Amino acid sequence: MDPSKRGVYPGRFQPIHWGHVKVIEWALQRLSELVIVVGSAQESHTLSNPFTAGERIEMIAAALEDAGIDKSRVWIVPLSDIYMNAVWVRYLAMNVPRFRYAIARNPLVVRLFREAGYEILMPPPFERERFSSTNIRKLMLMGSSEWRNMVPPSVARIIDDIKGVERLREIAGRD
Numbered sequence: 001m002d003p004s005k006r007g008v009y010p011g012r013f014q015p016i017h018w019g020h021v022k023v024i025e026w027a028l029q030r031l032s033e034l035v036i037v038v039g040s041a042q043e044s045h046t047l048s049n050p051f052t053a054g055e056r057i058e059m060i061a062a063a064l065e066d067a068g069i070d071k072s073r074v075w076i077v078p079l080s081d082i083y084m085n086a087v088w089v090r091y092l093a094m095n096v097p098r099f100r101y102a103i104a105r106n107p108l109v110v111r112l113f114r115e116a117g118y119e120i121l122m123p124p125p126f127e128r129e130r131f132s133s134t135n136i137r138k139l140m141l142m143g144s145s146e147w148r149n150m151v152p153p154s155v156a157r158i159i160d161d162i163k164g165v166e167r168l169r170e171i172a173g174r175d
């Protein structure tokens, strides 16, 4: 495969939602391959990062399946944080297949890739207020089932399977 047509898409995906899926589709319309980097891989069982890297990888694979995205064009790589922003892109590049583009909107992430000499592809916001992992976790904590409309059905099934809502509510002391 040609690394000059490959891009990386870092995110925490806590959890992956339809907005992320739209970004993946948008990127694959412009690139031949995408490396989805599951960032903050060391984090789990917290209010901002309830799911493990492994659970998030499962959810991403399921979301790709639901959306009918060709998985042979996508890599999914977990990456722990290093808390040294200046060298983070070099560290990421060491852990993923070679790439030329970075798909990002997060200003810090955009800045770091640009400084490291990569080209940025900035996707538009896809219903950003609604499709947001923060919003989804908030709805889960409130006991609303509305979050189910924001993630692909297989992702909701995995979250049910691992009792994800119960985990989040327990961590928050809601149960």
Ligand code: NAP
Pocket (backbone or CB within 6 Å): 010, 011, 012, 013, 014, 018, 019, 020, 023, 038, 039, 040, 041, 080, 081, 082, 083, 084, 085, 088, 103, 104, 105, 106, 107, 108, 109, 112, 123, 124, 125, 126, 127, 128, 129, 131, 132, 133
């Ligand atoms: P995220 O909240 O999962 O989002 C990933 C990307 O998707 C962001 O660019 C986000 O844009 C975009 N997105 C989300 N919903 C969207 C929608 N509805 N429409 C269009 N775009 C949408 O993850 P993140 O927090 O940005 O992830 C960055 C990861 O890199 C983290 O794990 C972070 O710890 C890691 N990182 C680590 C270091 C280090 O270790 N030193 C340094 C930098 C970054 P928005 O900006 O609009 O949310």
